[in-house]
Amino acid sequence: MKKNYLLTPGPTPLPPEVCEALARPIIHHRTPQFQAILKEVGEGLQYIFQTKNDVFILTSSGTGAMEAAVVNLLSSGDTAITVEGGKFGERWTELCKAYGINAKVLKVEWGKAVDPKEIEKLLKQDPTIKAVFVTACETSTGVDNNIKAIAEVIKPTKAVLVVDAISALASVDLKTDEWGLDMVVSGSQKGMMLPPGLGFISISEKAYKLIEVSRSPRYYLDLRLAKKAWAKTDTPFTPAISVIIALKAALDIIKQQGLENIFARHKKMADATRKAMLALGLELFAPSAASEGVTAVKVPQGIDGEKLVKTMRDTHGVTIAGGQAELKGKVFRIAHMGYINEFDIILGISCLEKVLYQMGHKFELGKGIKAAEEVFLK
């Protein structure tokens, strides 16, 4: 009897309260009833983003929110730094290129975090740089960048810091206001425990000044329209009503658990997962900067990485993620963010042990589980 388990870094599993909210009869978005929900989720998002500024809701994938950051801040001919340490860092560069923005690409070895000093150096070399685009949790490599340290080198400059927190939000600690993050963009299908379809974006005062002068063409993703509508507790275009109603349900869960406890849970699950992998004789892909939201593991020699992921999913119902782009077949990734708890991790490790064993990887059965249980017992 196969059951389905999701241990992927987006989408993540949905709590029953979220499923229930999604299934409710739809309501109209231009009603006092929906406005009350918008107001409440707006406040909830401020709590999650750790900001006093407005957080805007876009009806789009996370990439739509990333594009909103680029086009609202910069114009063709402007210069920006993009930090490329994986597939999602590359997306910042692609977005800049699409809009004629001169992207100074800071290449970081996949599996490593960016050194904030490298950003500092580039900013000193070129004072015309208007923005720095960085990925908080680079999902493709399982790396968490040190956003706090990056913010410190950017703060004294004219540049704004834009953080892709699509996987990081509500997963790892991100103190938007305290650290001085000018734009934080995110999506619904990761730490927020929702289906994909919503983008979120917070904007500092420093960033607003750029929005007012950006000449990039935009309409659907124009944050000036979003701001104008938000002042009336509204959205400029028909929003993804049902996901916003589910967002209220998810926020209720998050507020009840408390952000600090959620971060601690993710940290513990990440630790347990890493210890389990090492106990199975496996190697972490990003040992020096391993993410608290997703663990990337090298596929051991002699094992077909794609077959491993496929067998876990198609035979046993346990969906983990394979490698993307140049890491295809070379790593697998186990997510521990959102509506995932220790027993999800345990069953994921158990399934991994089973399939690795069948595929001929040599290790002592149960040793991964034991290592994880030891962490969870602490």
Add this chain to the structure above:
Amino acid sequence: MKKNYLLTPGPTPLPPEVCEALARPIIHHRTPQFQAILKEVGEGLQYIFQTKNDVFILTSSGTGAMEAAVVNLLSSGDTAITVEGGKFGERWTELCKAYGINAKVLKVEWGKAVDPKEIEKLLKQDPTIKAVFVTACETSTGVDNNIKAIAEVIKPTKAVLVVDAISALASVDLKTDEWGLDMVVSGSQKGMMLPPGLGFISISEKAYKLIEVSRSPRYYLDLRLAKKAWAKTDTPFTPAISVIIALKAALDIIKQQGLENIFARHKKMADATRKAMLALGLELFAPSAASEGVTAVKVPQGIDGEKLVKTMRDTHGVTIAGGQAELKGKVFRIAHMGYINEFDIILGISCLEKVLYQMGHKFELGKGIKAAEEVFLK
């Protein structure tokens, strides 16, 4: 005991099968399981769009799909005709302006359909016109434009015809291939009986040629990326998975009912609504081109139009739409598209009669219902 009824032109009510599909545990989008769904909904959309060409799915509001049409077809400096007979026609102009496209605005009196000869004249005057943007069902005024006749005057020219079918799709007949509609854009929350959050777009060969040469900056809405991904039954970015799964449920219902029967139902409901309004001594806003998807009615003198809509909604749970922009307070609109049947129309008219009566409008109680019932009995 208040129950909630939705008679608005988007969102429209959700069938229970759609609600159930939305509530299911989420699945990952890069799996054979989801690919099978994508393939099936792709074919279903071809049936609904009446086209053999691919129909792409965007994770956005309908406006996102409209923007996709503009930026993929045209470049800054190009010239296009926008037909403005209401709020949604104006959106085409705004989109063109945002991207530096020279919009020749064809103003049409609100409440009237555009005369195809006017489009023909403009096209003859200026052979550089690359595209004509028109609204099939102008929801703000309750007008259906004659898309077939418009297509006939555009077909012999170099220009492409782009149809906003956000309210029209699966609501009124639109023969994309047979009539020669180059781009048809739509959204999920109208005739498709889904929550908002998905945009749809079909593309003719004539339109593809423009997409290949457009220099407008784009990324999230780049249809070249959508096409490339679609060739592998995939989407370029994480799609609104749960709404796509619900789309399959909605398509099953639509296919089972048959498009022809759905159009006939809408036609009958429109006829019943119009006859009922006249029987109550009310005046239609668009008598010469009344939409089959939504009926706009003039608020009678002495009646507060906004209060009428508010009372129906807040006291009785019956949500109809008020007027937008310059029609605010001057019209109300009753939708009869999507998951709405004759008894929804009956209860809507009954509620309208009750509130109009209380507000002092003079008419014989029950006369609107009688007129509608006579139509439904036919």
